[in-house]
Amino acid sequence: MKRLAAALAVTPSAALACALPPSVILTLPTGGYIAGAGATVALTAVLGAMSGRLPRFVALPLWQGPDRWPRMFTSYLGFLGLAGLLAIGFVGAADPLHNLLALVFWTGIWIALPFACMIFGNLWWGMNPWAAPVRALRGALGWRGSIGLSRLGHWPAVLGMAGFGWFQIAALAPQDPGVLARMLLVYWVVLLALAVAEGEDWLEQGEFLTVFFTLIARIAPLWRERDGAQVRAFAGWPGAQVLRMAPLDLSQMAFVVVTLGTLSFEGLSETFWWLGLIGENPLEFTGRSAVQGVNAVGLLAAWGLTAAALWGGLRLSRALGGGGFAAGPVMLSFLAIAAGYHVAHFFVTLITTGQYTLWALNDPLFRGDELLGLPPFYISFGFLSVPAVMAAIYAVQFGAILGAHLLAVVLTLRLGGGPRAAGHFPMTLLMTGYTVFGLWLMSTARGV
Numbered sequence: 001m002k003r004l005a006a007a008l009a010v011t012p013s014a015a016l017a018c019a020l021p022p023s024v025i026l027t028l029p030t031g032g033y034i035a036g037a038g039a040t041v042a043l044t045a046v047l048g049a050m051s052g053r054l055p056r057f058v059a060l061p062l063w064q065g066p067d068r069w070p071r072m073f074t075s076y077l078g079f080l081g082l083a084g085l086l087a088i089g090f091v092g093a094a095d096p097l098h099n100l101l102a103l104v105f106w107t108g109i110w111i112a113l114p115f116a117c118m119i120f121g122n123l124w125w126g127m128n129p130w131a132a133p134v135r136a137l138r139g140a141l142g143w144r145g146s147i148g149l150s151r152l153g154h155w156p157a158v159l160g161m162a163g164f165g166w167f168q169i170a171a172l173a174p175q176d177p178g179v180l181a182r183m184l185l186v187y188w189v190v191l192l193a194l195a196v197a198e199g200e201d202w203l204e205q206g207e208f209l210t211v212f213f214t215l216i217a218r219i220a221p222l223w224r225e226r227d228g229a230q231v232r233a234f235a236g237w238p239g240a241q242v243l244r245m246a247p248l249d250l251s252q253m254a255f256v257v258v259t260l261g262t263l264s265f266e267g268l269s270e271t272f273w274w275l276g277l278i279g280e281n282p283l284e285f286t287g288r289s290a291v292q293g294v295n296a297v298g299l300l301a302a303w304g305l306t307a308a309a310l311w312g313g314l315r316l317s318r319a320l321g322g323g324g325f326a327a328g329p330v331m332l333s334f335l336a337i338a339a340g341y342h343v344a345h346f347f348v349t350l351i352t353t354g355q356y357t358l359w360a361l362n363d364p365l366f367r368g369d370e371l372l373g374l375p376p377f378y379i380s381f382g383f384l385s386v387p388a389v390m391a392a393i394y395a396v397q398f399g400a401i402l403g404a405h406l407l408a409v410v411l412t413l414r415l416g417g418g419p420r421a422a423g424h425f426p427m428t429l430l431m432t433g434y435t436v437f438g439l440w441l442m443s444t445a446r447g448v
Contacts, residue, residue: 030394030443037402038436045409045428054413057240062233067226071125075132082129082188088364089181099177100364103357105184106175109209111346112354114216118339121223124213129188130203134195141196149198149206153251156194158258160187160208162303165262169269170296172288211255218242218332219339219407239411242335247328256334257307263341264437265302269295272445282447310334313430317416321423325416330427333411337434340404344397344442348384351393355379397442405435 048054089101096102117123138144149156173179195203203210217223218241225232234240248256268274275282278294310331317325356379362372383389412427
């Protein structure tokens with residue numbers, strides 16, 4: 001019987017049960033990895049602070065030429081794509097695994113696209129579904145003014161990210177295509193009206209997805225910069241763009257805090273530890289409605305704890321460093337941590353529900369089409385029961401978190417300033433703790 005069960009576990013099949021990745025309980029010896037990663041981050045910070053020998057992060061120009069894909073053209077394609085997805089969300093199947101909107105949004109836009117932006121730069125800039133409609137409506141209305149929203153800085157985007165975090169973690173049915181379609185439609189219309197009133201450029205600071213992709217793409221080793229109709233392509237070590245950025249203002253720092261807190265708590269809320277803490281049996285989960293309130297409180301607590309930890313670390317570093325460690329520049333280094341944790345946390349989802357997304361793109365109406373030229377294929381989660389595959393998956397997660405924290409440490413050393421190496425100690429302690437916490441999240445038993 002045990003052999004039969006093992007054989008069935010690795011047999012490919014059309015799994016139609018759940019839109020989320022399956023529960024994973026790692027039995028790998030991860031304690032040594034976690035301790036080694038923490039020690040590596042701490043040692044890197046100490047040696048870098050004492051020696052002062054740090055990478056230069058030079059940007060290498062690759063080519064320059066005219067922009068062959070005008071933003072208005074690609075933005076209209078993005079708008080038409082969104083309209084089609086919303087239509088499918090409203091009239092398509094209620095099963096999230098058989099509805100293209102749910103699959104493309106949660107797996108494509110929220111997971112795969114950030115991964116791509118971390119390599120190739122801000123791909124969202126071209127496909128933004130608001131830019132072209134806003135410009136067209138402002139031209140049709142003859143309106144070139146603003147209503148003062150720009151004075152709010154990035155706070156509207158902070159509220160947008162916070163609301164999205166609540167929807168993702170605490171809402172009753174974020175995967176439901178109808179619910180998702182209504183939420184996206186209302187959000188698109190509200191942001192369209194605000195951008196028409198204020199101007200197309202306001203999206204860069206008021207729309208949370210635009211701000212998220214802009215910041216997360218700053219660690220990409222490949223990127224493009226536009227100057228009018230000319231485009232220049234660059235290559236450089238991850239972080240080269242970060243060192244060329246202006247310091248973050250208070251609203252941008254708040255956006256980073258909310259992003260980090262949301263990513264951290266989303267992982268924590270799935271762990272056996274959290275479920276046990278709130279009185280839920282992870283093997284007999286009673287449903288999202290039972291934990292909606294406590295997860296909302298937990299999310300608020302995660303934002304608060306993240307803000308307090310960062311503020312405390314920066315204040316101590318500034319005190320010990322003799323006046324260096326201004327918050328605006330140093331907070332730029334945490335963009336690397338946000339990017340690395342996004343990869344680590346969602347990697348399993350990408351290789352599981354990503355199969356459904358590929359299937360749906362190949363046959364969006366589920367009638368046997370092969371739009372991508374792919375023959376019918378089976379979807380399988382059986383590889384999650386293969387020890388060698390799970391070790392490889394954990395290696396990816398481990399590498400993403402450790403690499404992100406090492407990059408953040410080096411960027412902090414470059415951005416922090418201060419004449420005394422002792423000033424780096426609080427931030428080193430904070431980043432070492434964050435490394436251990438992130439890897440523990442990837443290693444501990446998870447349910448729901």
